[in-house]
Amino acid sequence: MKALLALLALVLATAVTAPAHAQGWPLERYTVEDRNSGYFYLGRQTRLLQDDDFQNPGMFAVDQGAALWRRVDGTQGRSCQTCHQNAADVMKGVATRYPAYDAKSGGIINLELLINRERVEKMGAAPFAYESPELLALTAYVSHQSRGMAKNIDISGPAAPFFEQGKEFWNTRRGQIDISCAMCHDDRAGMLLRGDVISQGQTNGHPMYRLIWQSISSTHRMFEWCNTSMRAEPYPLGSPEYLALELYVAWRGRGLPVETPSVRK
């Protein structure tokens, strides 16, 4: 049923080639100064799909995440809920602050890796694989608790060098095609790349449900996709390079609302 729905959604979404800058759409919520959420560039049908919790295919992952939140796992006999109780209260606002500098590892940590660390250290459970449905579901569930809240990324102090590293990544031409992230997402947002409207490459809706993949997907998977479309050697998901990039990109979208689960083409 879900798969059928997703297929239908894909057909609908691809039928709309130009952005529906529909008159009267409440786009103010998706724009802060010159920064636009990917939602801004979507066609009408995809926007409707994201807006309706009963049809949004990403809500399946959120529901799965809720179940995993309560599921006891690992040697300590605990679930997330054992320590944190009600996610709607305690996880509210958390996703607005990540990725962030992490004193313990001396590097950048994002929600996915934070959740895995909780599993290992607090639950005595094995970490989930980076792009596994379980890790995505928990990340989506936690992020969902901040829906509508503004992204607020701290790049000061020890985070600063990682921010610079991410910014340099963003602006460096790479791959056989020899283009940078900035060339598409800073300079040409709103223009047509083949049949696709290029967005600003914001991450405020992540994990997102990507229609062409028909699955809930992480920010790093998207980085990998963009990297290989430049014919550049991607970095591993969860790598320090992608964490620094994620920090820069999240800061770039400061003030944009958390939309998880967003629906994107």
Next chain:
Amino acid sequence: MHAVFFSLVVGLAAGVAAAQAQAPATAPTPLQAHLTGPIPPLVKYEIVGNTTIPQPLTERPGDPVRGRRVVTDASNSTCLICHEVPTLEEFPNQGKIAPSLEGLGSRYTAAELRLRLVNPKLLVPDTMMPAYYRTEALTRVQRQYVGRTIYSAQDIEDAIAFLMTIR
């Protein structure tokens, strides 16, 4: 469709070199043999007047029919990602992030187009347009493309032959 075509190319790649040895000199090479088979040596070229490469990169004259397939090949950095070509109206969803290539054959000489395709950075240093025949000064090229150009020398010549027909 393209995936099928691509795997076909990969599957054939091993046999390509051998097949080429026997094939008559006039048979066109498969579209992406240079991306999957043995790495062909880079043809040297001479830039004249900073804007042209007058000498063709290959002996065999450009074939506009194959050139049309080259520049519209969706799985290999087609010009249509970024440019519109009004005479290719059967290809939907043409990009609009670069100038239209309308009337290209009347606006450019083959020698000018050759430099434009081989390495447009020599004309516009910060251009977004990829260099279709260059392997050096690139960052972190994906493993399977290291040392390879986007187009083969013959692709460049065939593409130019087609582009010159856009009037």
